[in-house]
Amino acid sequence: MPFLSSLPDAAGVLDVMKAFPEASAPLVDYHEVVLRGPSALSVGERELIAAYVSGLNACHYCHGVHGAVAEALGVEEGVLAALLADVESAPVRDELKPLFAYVRKLTLTPSGMTAADADAVFAAGWEEKTLFDAVSVCALFNFMNRLVEGLGVKAPDDAYFAVAARRLTSGRDYTGYRRLIADGT
Template sequence: MPFLSSLPDAAGVLDVMKAFPEAAAPLVDYHEVVLRGPSALTIGERELIAAYVSGLNACHYCRGVHGAVAEAFGVEEGVLTALLTDVGSAPVRDELKPLFAYVRKLTLTPSRMADADADAVLAAGWEEKALFDAVSVCALFNLMNRLVEGLGVKAPDDAYFAAAARRLTSGHDYSGYRRLIAHDHDT
């Protein structure tokens, strides 16, 4: 049950966005740029970062949705759990490990970020834009996790994650959400 009585009992993020379209529309646009725009990181890797940050924040809703989306884009089942357990031994490409270590530290102890953290990412072969993209996903999902948890949004069951992933993978973008928000707001 969400904390806002105006939302339906089984409210999801889309319901929140429909209720507050002025704030939601630019947020959806930012999702599109960060998660689907040009990047050295694949869509699956960016969705995995979103799920990873959400797992670090214990946001079951976002972890479930974006973990399912990452898997739909080719991330193997179990990778997210392995990353949350230990980045160093997780079954991801070696060059991704410094990125995940970076977003972990940025999520859990942001005031402790240092040049050495960025240097490790760049030394793994990533360009500055890839680091910017990873930081952008991390920042977006720290925000989204607070919105979801702060408004009491919960998935009704684990089957919800697969349905949400289908919505976010059909057409491969977030612009469908933008259209849904605008359509409901106009009617």
């Protein structure tokens, strides 16, 4: 049950956004740019970063939703759990490992970031824009995890994650959420 009595008992993020459209509409627009805009990282890889950050933060709701989205976009089942266990041995492309190490450190110890952390990303062949994209997804999901946990938003059950993934991969993406918020329905 969410902490705000004005929300329904089984409130999801969309319910929160509908309740507070002034702040939520620009946030959804930012989701669209960061997660679906042009990037050297695929949409699935960005959703995987979102789920990874959420897993590091133990945000079950965002971890479940975005893990399911990443899998619906072609990320193999088990990759997320492997990343959370150990980035270096996870079954992802070698050039992705420094990005995941970077967002891990940024999530868990943000004041400890150094130029050497960025240099490891660049040494893997990534451009500055890709590091910006990864940091943007990381920052967005650290924010979203605090919003979800701070308001007591919980998934009704694990089956919800597949439903949410279908919403975010069936052509409606985040712009569809923007319309739902604007309509208030």
